[in-house]
Amino acid sequence: QVQLVESGGGLVKPGGSLRLSCAASGFSFSDFYMTWIRQAPGKGLEWLSYISSGGHTKHYADSVKGRLTISRDNAKNSLYLEINNLRVEDTAVYYCARGGTGSSDWFLFHWGQGILVTVSS
Amino acid sequence: SYELTQPQSVSVAPGKTATITCGGNKIGSKSVHWYKQRPGQAPVLVLYYNKDRPSGIPERFSGSNFGNTATLTISRVEAGDEADYYCQVWDSSSDHPRVVFGGGTKLTVL
Numbered sequence: 519q520v521q522l523v524e525s526g527g528g529l530v531k532p533g534g535s536l537r538l539s540c541a542a543s544g545f546s547f548s549d550f551y552m553t554w555i556r557q558a559p560g561k562g563l564e565w566l567s568y569i570s571s572g573g574h575t576k577h578y579a580d581s582v583k584g585r586l587t588i589s590r591d592n593a594k595n596s597l598y599l600e601i602n603n604l605r606v607e608d609t610a611v612y613y614c615a616r617g618g619t620g621s622s623d624w625f626l627f628h629w630g631q632g633i634l635v636t637v638s639s
Numbered sequence: 640s641y642e643l644t645q646p647q648s649v650s651v652a653p654g655k656t657a658t659i660t661c662g663g664n665k666i667g668s669k670s671v672h673w674y675k676q677r678p679g680q681a682p683v684l685v686l687y688y689n690k691d692r693p694s695g696i697p698e699r700f701s702g703s704n705f706g707n708t709a710t711l712t713i714s715r716v717e718a719g720d721e722a723d724y725y726c727q728v729w730d731s732s733s734d735h736p737r738v739v740f741g742g743g744t745k746l747t748v749l
Contacts, residue, residue, distance in 0.1 A: 553738060555738075555740075562723075562740060562741075562742045562743040563674075563676075563725050563727075563740040563743070564740065565737060565738035565739065565740060568737075568738065577735050577736060577737055578735075579737065580640070613681060613682075622729050622731050622736055623670055623729045623731075624729070625670075625672040625684060625687040625688070625727070626672070626684060626727070626738075627687070627693065629681040629682055629683075630681065631681055632681055
């Protein structure tokens with residue numbers, strides 16, 4: 519069955535950097551767009567970024583553009599999200615989710631369990 | 640940028656029908672997907688392409704999408720339906736297509 523497992527979260531000081539990973543299994547990873555979504559404590563879902571199946575197309579939410587870098591390694595069935603210049607307001611649970619095989623209009627059927635990132639001094 | 644508007648909360652008695660709306664400019668021209676999220680858990684897809692149900696989602700969950708409002712309807716509400724519900728669309732109106740979520744609606748079963 520499809521599994522998405524995030525890792526790399528934890529406590530980080532403001533201004534620091536973090537690299538989240540998402541290990542995928544149970545499907546042909548290289549065929550699917552992948553995306554990152556986060557949820558601040560007590561808040562709603564916020565889409566952050568997605569990457570095309572081959573890794574050549576990447577888009578970011580305006581709120582985080584310039585501080586986030588999404589990448590993937592199809593040989594390792596892994597998705598990554600690097601976050602730089604972390605701010606207190608980046609504190610959230612970060613989810614990876616599987617998109618579709620096409621370039622648009624997909625839904626998110628498979629989600630990881632989420633990983634907590636806490637930004638605090 | 641495209642925005643989706645949901646009511647913050649909806650309350651319904653067990654056995655009754657809950658209606659959760661998702662407003663957006665000409666949302667009827669888009670495909671709307673709905674997610675259910677219980678506290679401490681990842682979201683679960685309950686409807687896709689406005690009204691289709693993934694395997695395992697009860698027929699009590701239905702959806703519609705016309706004009707400026709998409710609607711998630713839960714019939715014969717049960718205690719287990721209590722959760723936050725989010726609508727989602729794909730916004731391709733700019734050079735940078737993106738995923739858009741509504742702010743979420745907390746469904747309380749009285």
